Amino acid sequence: MTTGQRRRRRTLRVLLALGGVAALLAIAVVIVPLLRPPGPRPPFQLPVACGETWRLGTYPGHDNYDIDxxxxxGEAWGRPVLASEDGTVTVAGINGSLGGRTPGNPKGPRGRGGGYWVKIDHGGRWETQYLHLLEPPLVRAGQRVARGEQLGRVGSTGDSGAPHLHYEQHRGREKVETWFDGSASGITHDDTEYSVTLTSNNCPAEPLDR
Known part of the structure; x- marks a missing residue:
């Protein structure tokens, strides 16, 4: 083996070693955050306008912790859907297929999945999801949003029988009971039909005294 061949082989070994280190670092960047325990629960508010009263419900087969x-x-169609808490939009698009239910054709064909939807990362491995929006979301992936910022409007896209907002809170990889304004909603398992009525405190921040 010539000197040049030995040098090329040593160079190849070094490059392979560096590539392995880079791959391990890339994996660590993805995996390590997933191994950290979730942070404290953010102060979530109802994802609807300040002062409005809404019925939150579930039913058998709806999935545990999901709420409608x-x-x-008043009319559900087109009501503003607001961010429950500050965060970063990670998904804003279509889940499944849209179907054909609109205010002008409320009995149109159902779609599949969540229709137009938004997912927000609130930090500390907490996340919220907003499904069946009427139109394409008003936000985009990567956008930073504040609590109370409008994400879209209530609709009936996807697998939806009537206009409503399907909403979820996730901690880490687990869906959990929704909390609003510091209190548990009480909607847990979907073994029976159950509902509660709550008034939104998702209100604009009070201006600071000057």
């Missing part, structure tokens, strides 16, 4: 929100007064 319906206004107790």
């Amino acid at each position: 929100l319906f206004p107790t007064a």
Whole structure:
């Protein structure tokens, strides 16, 4: 073996070693955050306008901890859907297929999945999801949003029988009971039909005294 061949072989070994180190670092960047325990629960608020009263419900087969929100007064179609807490949008698009249910055709064909939806990362491995929006979300992936910022409007896209907001809170990889304004909603398992009525405290921040 010539000197040049030995040098090329040593160079190749060094490059392979460096590539292995880089691959391990890349894996660590992805895996290590997933191994950390979730942080404290953010101060989530109802994802609807300040002062409005909504019925939160579940039913058998709906999936544990999922909730559907319906206004107790007025039309559901087009009502603003707001961020429950500050965070970064990770998904804003279509889940499944849209179907054809609209305000002008409320009995149109159902779609599949969540229709137009938004997912927000709130830090500390906490996440919220907002499904069945009427139209494409008003936010985009990577966008930073504040609590109370509008994400979209209530609709019936995806696998939805009537206009409503399907909402979830996740801790780490687990879906958990929703909390609003510091209190548990009480909607846990979907073995029976169950609902509660709550009033939103997702209100604009009070201006600071000057």
